[in-house]
Amino acid sequence: MKKALYIILTFALVILAACSNDTTTKDTTNNNTKESKEVNLYTARHYDVDDELYAKFEAETGIKVNVIKGEADELLERIKREGDATQADLFLTADAGRLFRAKDEGLLQAVSSDVLDEQIPANFQDKDQMWYGLTKRARVMIYNKETVKPEELSTYEALTEDKWKGRILIRGSENVYNQSLLASFIEINGEENAKEWASGLVANFARDPEGGDRDQAKAIVAGIGDVAIMNTYYFGQMLNSEDPEEVKVAQKLGVFFPNQETTGTHVNVSGAGVVKTSKNKENAIKLLEFLSSPESQITFAEANYEYPVNKSVEPSELLKSWGEFKEQEIPLSTLGENNAKSILIFNEVGWK
Amino acid sequence: MKRMANLNSWTVLAGIIIILLFLPNLTIISGIFTPSNENWEHMKEFVLTTYIKNSFILIVFTAVLTIIIGSSLAWMIAQYQFPFRRFLKWALILPLSIPPFIGAYTYHGIVNYTGVVQTTLREHFGLELNPGYFDIMNLPGAIFIYTIFLYPYVYTITRVFLSQQSASLVESARVLGKGPWQVFFQVVIPVSRVSIIGGASLVILEVLNDYGVVKYYGIQTFSTAIFQTWFGLGDIDSAIKLAASLMGFVIIILMLEKVLRGRRQYSYSTTKVRPLPRIQLKGAKAFFASSYGFIILSLGFCIPVLQLMDWLILTFGKIPMEEFLIYVKNSVLVAGISATCIVVFALIVGNFGRLVHGKISKLLPKLTILGYSIPGAVIAVAVVTAFIALDRFLAPLYQVLSANSTLVLSVSLVMLITAYIIRFFAIGYNSIESGYDKIGTDFRDASRSLGVGLTKTFFKVDVPMMKGAIISGFILVFIDILKEIPLTLILRPFNFDTLSTKAFQYASDEKIMEASQASLLIISLSAIAIVIFNKFLDKEPK
Numbered sequence: 092m093k094k095a096l097y098i099i100l101t102f103a104l105v106i107l108a109a110c111s112n113d114t115t116t117k118d119t120t121n122n123n124t125k126e127s128k129e130v131n132l133y134t135a136r137h138y139d140v141d142d143e144l145y146a147k148f149e150a151e152t153g154i155k156v157n158v159i160k161g162e163a164d165e166l167l168e169r170i171k172r173e174g175d176a177t178q179a180d181l182f183l184t185a186d187a188g189r190l191f192r193a194k195d196e197g198l199l200q201a202v203s204s205d206v207l208d209e210q211i212p213a214n215f216q217d218k219d220q221m222w223y224g225l226t227k228r229a230r231v232m233i234y235n236k237e238t239v240k241p242e243e244l245s246t247y248e249a250l251t252e253d254k255w256k257g258r259i260l261i262r263g264s265e266n267v268y269n270q271s272l273l274a275s276f277i278e279i280n281g282e283e284n285a286k287e288w289a290s291g292l293v294a295n296f297a298r299d300p301e302g303g304d305r306d307q308a309k310a311i312v313a314g315i316g317d318v319a320i321m322n323t324y325y326f327g328q329m330l331n332s333e334d335p336e337e338v339k340v341a342q343k344l345g346v347f348f349p350n351q352e353t354t355g356t357h358v359n360v361s362g363a364g365v366v367k368t369s370k371n372k373e374n375a376i377k378l379l380e381f382l383s384s385p386e387s388q389i390t391f392a393e394a395n396y397e398y399p400v401n402k403s404v405e406p407s408e409l410l411k412s413w414g415e416f417k418e419q420e421i422p423l424s425t426l427g428e429n430n431a432k433s434i435l436i437f438n439e440v441g442w443k
Numbered sequence: 444m445k446r447m448a449n450l451n452s453w454t455v456l457a458g459i460i461i462i463l464l465f466l467p468n469l470t471i472i473s474g475i476f477t478p479s480n481e482n483w484e485h486m487k488e489f490v491l492t493t494y495i496k497n498s499f500i501l502i503v504f505t506a507v508l509t510i511i512i513g514s515s516l517a518w519m520i521a522q523y524q525f526p527f528r529r530f531l532k533w534a535l536i537l538p539l540s541i542p543p544f545i546g547a548y549t550y551h552g553i554v555n556y557t558g559v560v561q562t563t564l565r566e567h568f569g570l571e572l573n574p575g576y577f578d579i580m581n582l583p584g585a586i587f588i589y590t591i592f593l594y595p596y597v598y599t600i601t602r603v604f605l606s607q608q609s610a611s612l613v614e615s616a617r618v619l620g621k622g623p624w625q626v627f628f629q630v631v632i633p634v635s636r637v638s639i640i641g642g643a644s645l646v647i648l649e650v651l652n653d654y655g656v657v658k659y660y661g662i663q664t665f666s667t668a669i670f671q672t673w674f675g676l677g678d679i680d681s682a683i684k685l686a687a688s689l690m691g692f693v694i695i696i697l698m699l700e701k702v703l704r705g706r707r708q709y710s711y712s713t714t715k716v717r718p719l720p721r722i723q724l725k726g727a728k729a730f731f732a733s734s735y736g737f738i739i740l741s742l743g744f745c746i747p748v749l750q751l752m753d754w755l756i757l758t759f760g761k762i763p764m765e766e767f768l769i770y771v772k773n774s775v776l777v778a779g780i781s782a783t784c785i786v787v788f789a790l791i792v793g794n795f796g797r798l799v800h801g802k803i804s805k806l807l808p809k810l811t812i813l814g815y816s817i818p819g820a821v822i823a824v825a826v827v828t829a830f831i832a833l834d835r836f837l838a839p840l841y842q843v844l845s846a847n848s849t850l851v852l853s854v855s856l857v858m859l860i861t862a863y864i865i866r867f868f869a870i871g872y873n874s875i876e877s878g879y880d881k882i883g884t885d886f887r888d889a890s891r892s893l894g895v896g897l898t899k900t901f902f903k904v905d906v907p908m909m910k911g912a913i914i915s916g917f918i919l920v921f922i923d924i925l926k927e928i929p930l931t932l933i934l935r936p937f938n939f940d941t942l943s944t945k946a947f948q949y950a951s952d953e954k955i956m957e958a959s960q961a962s963l964l965i966i967s968l969s970a971i972a973i974v975i976f977n978k979f980l981d982k983e984p985k
Contacts, residue, residue, distance in 0.1 A: 157937035176849035301580035301661030313574035336557035434675035
C-alpha cells in the first residue's frame with residue numbers, strides 16, 4: 092500500500108514537471124536561435140493600450156515582447172534577486188524615483204541611441220542615460236469652482252497658510268506620488284523647509300488621508316474640503332469616466348498649475364531602463380525607440396491622459412485646454428535620491 | 444518490523460514536506476538576528492505603536508464578529524428547519540468568493556459621493572446628508588469588510604463539523620431539559636471550539652497579511668510598516684525584521700489556540716454518525732432565521748455583486764475580451780494543481796501528527812502554517828531567493844539537458860505553485876486537521892488491531908471518513924488561490940495573466956469599474972466550486 096502513496100507523489104511531481112516544461116521549452120528554443128527575436132519586459136505600467144503597442148511592435152519588427160506586469164518595487168526586488176541570471180531586458184515603471192532606485196542598485200545599464208536623443212528631451216533622460224522618460228504627468232491642484240477662485244491659489248507652499256485650515260485634501264503618504272512631491276521640495280527648498288511644509292499641510296488637512304487620487308476630487312464636491320492635490324491624469328480619467336456621476340463631479344472642479352511664478356509645477360514621468368545583464372539589449376533599445384516614437388507617443392500618453400515626452404507630439408485636446416505650464420527644473424533623479432528622506436519626514440509630521 | 448518501517452516512511456514523508464514548506468520562512472526568521480539600523484529605530488520611535496494598535500483592533504474585532512456570525516449561522520443551519528434553509532446552507536459560503544480588496548473598492552464605490560446611495564438620496568429625495576455618515580474608509584469600515592467577506596471560514600469549518608457531529612451529545616442535552624441557548628453555549632460551542640477557533644485563526648492570519656484593503660482605506664497597520672520600510676526606505680532587511688516580529692506574534696496566537704483547544708478530544712463514540720435531527724421553526728422565529736441568513740448573504744454577496752454587474756454594463760465592450768478565456772484557464776489551472784498538492788500534503792502531515800505522539804509532532808505541523816501570516820510580497824521574496832539558489836545549484840544539470848539558461852524553475856509555474864502551497868497550506872491543513880480530530884483514532888486502531896497496515900488503513904478507513912474535510916479543504920484553497928494577489932503578480936512567468944492579476948491591475952489604477960469583468964469571473968468560478976462542493980456533500984435527507 093506504500094505504492095499508492097508513491098503513485099500520488101509521482102503524479103504530483105509529473106504535473107509540476109509538465110507545467111514547468113510548458114513554459115520553459117518556449118524560452119529555450121528561442122534562446123537557441125542566433126539572432127534573438129524577443130525582448131523581456133518587467134513593467135509596472137499596465138494599461139490595455141500597452142499590450143496593443145507591444146503587439147504593433149512585434150508586427151513591425153518581428154520581435155516578441157514577453158511581459159511580466161507587477162508592482163514596481165516588487166519587480167525591482169525580483170530583478171535584484173535573479174541577479175546576473177535574470178531574463179529581464181527592460182524595466183518600465185511609472186515614477187522617476189523608482190527608476191533612480193533601479194539605477195542606484197546597479198540594475199540598469201547606460202544605452203545611447205541617436206533616435207532616443209532625438210525623441211526624448213535631455214531633461215527627461217537620466218544624466219547617465221540609464222533610463223528614459225516616456226510619458227509625463229503633473230501633480231496639480233484641483234479646486235471647487237464654487238468656493239475657490241483660481242486667483243486665491245498660487246503655490247504649494249501657500250496651502251499651508253491659515254486660510255486653508257480644514258480645506259486641503261490629499262491621499263496617504265504611502266503613495267509614491269506624494270513621496271516624489273515631497274522629495275522635489277527637499278531638493279528645491281531644503282530639508283527643513285520641506286518638513287515645515289509637510290507639517291503645515293497636515294495641519295490644514297480636511298480629514299485623515301484615505302482613498303486614491305480620484306477620491307480626493309469626489310471629497311471636494313461632497314463638501315469635505317476645497318482643494319485637492321492630485322495627478323492630472325486621474326482628473327482626465329474622471330472627465331471621461333463611464334460613470335456619468337463621476338463626470339458630473341469632475342465638471343464642478345477646476346485645474347490649477349501651482350508655482351507658475353516661482354519654482355514650477357511638480358512633474359514626474361513613467362519611463363524605462365535597460366537591465367544591466369540584458370541578453371537582448373538591442374531589442375530593448377528598439378522597444379524604447381518605438382515607445383518614444385511620434386506614432387506610439389500619441390497612444391501611449393493619451394490612453395492615460397498623460398503628456399507625451401516627445402516634443403514633436405502634441406498633447407491631447409483635453410490637456411491642451413488646460414494650457415501650457417512651467418515645470419519644476421530639477422533633475423528627476425533627485426526624486427529618487429530624496430525618497431527615503433521624505434518617508435522619514437512624513438512619519439515625523441504624522442502624515443498618515 | 445513491517446509496522447515500524449511503515450511508520451517511518453510516513454514520518455520521513457511528513458518531515459520532508461514540513462521542511463520544504465518551512466524553509467522559505469527561515470529566510471524571514473533569520474531576519475530577527477540582523478542588527479537594527481536607524482530605519483528600524485525611526486519606525487519604532489514614530490509609527491510602530493500606532494500601527495500595532497490598529498492591527499490589534501482590526502484582528503480582535505474581526506475575530507469576535509466572524510465568530511459570532513459564523514458559528515451562529517452554522518448552528519442555525521445545523522439545528523433548525525426553516526424556509527430557504529437548504530439554499531442558505533451553501534449560499535452563505537458565497538461571500539468567500541469575493542476578494543476582500545475588490546469588496547473594499549466596491550463598497551466604497553457604493554457609498555461614496557458618486558455612489559448609488561448618495562446619488563439616489565440627492566436626486567430622488569433631495570437629501571444632501573453629511574458625507575461623513577457614508578465614510579467607510581476607516582477602522583470600523585475595514586472591520587466590516589473583513590468580517591463580511593471572511594466569516595465563511597468560521598461558518599464552513601464549523602458547519603461541516605456540526606452537521607456530521609454525532610447527534611447524541613446534543614440530544615442528551617435536550618433530554619436533560621436544556622433550552623436552545625443553553626445547548627448552544629454549553630454543548631455546541633465547547634464541542635465545536637476546535638473548528639471555531641480554527642476558522643477564526645484563519646481569519647486573523649488573513650487580516651494580518653492583507654495589504655490591499657488597509658492601503659486603499661488609508662489605515663496604517665503592521666503591513667504598512669513592512670512595506671514602508673521596504674519600498675519607501677528601500678531597506679528590505681528592516682522589512683524582513685518586521686515580518687519576523689509579526690511571525691513571532693503569530694506563533695504566540697497559535698500556542699494560545701492550542702491552549703484553548705485543551706486536551707479534550709470529542710470524537711465519534713458510536714459507529715453510526717447520525718446527522719442532527721433538525722427542529723422545525725414556525726412563524727416569526729422561522730421568519731427571523733431566514734431573514735438573518737438573507738441579510739448576511741446580501742451584505743456579503745448580493746449587494747457587491749449587483750454593483751459589479753452595474754459597472755460591467757457601464758464598461759462593457761471597452762475592455763478587450765478575447766484574452767479572458769485564457770485568464771480563466773490559467774486561473775483554474777494553477778488553483779487546481781496547487782489545491783490538489785496542498786490537500787495531499789495536508790493529509791500526510793496531519794496523519795503524521797496523529798501517528799507520532801509527543802509535543803514535537805504536534806508542534807511541527809503548526810510551523811508550516813506560519814506562511815499564512817506574512818504579507819504575500821515578503822513570502823515572494825523568500826521564495827524567489829530559494830528558487831534562484833535551487834536553479835544555480837541545478838545549472839549543471841540544465842546544461843546537460845541543453846537548456847540555454849541558468850534560470851529554469853524560477854521562470855516557470857513551479858515557483859508560483861510552490862509559493863501558493865507555502866502560503867495556503869494553512870487553509871487546507873486546518874480543514875484536514877479538524878477532520879482528523881473528528882474521526883479520532885478509534886477506527887484506525889480497530890483496523891490496525893485486525894492486522895491491516897498503516898497505509899492501507901489510511902486509504903480504506905481514514906480517507907473515506909474524511910471525505911467532507913478533504914473536499915472542503917480543497918474548495919477553500921481553490922477559491923483562495925483564485926483571489927490571490929501579491930504572489931501571482933510577483934512570481935508569475937512571462938505573459939501569464941490570471942483573473943486576479945487582471946482585476947488587481949485595473950483596481951490599482953483606480954479603475955474599479957473596468958475591474959468588474961475580471962472580478963465577476965473570479966466570483967462566478969468560486970461560486971461554481973461552492974455549488975459543486977455542496978452537491979457533493981449535501982446528502983442529508985430531505
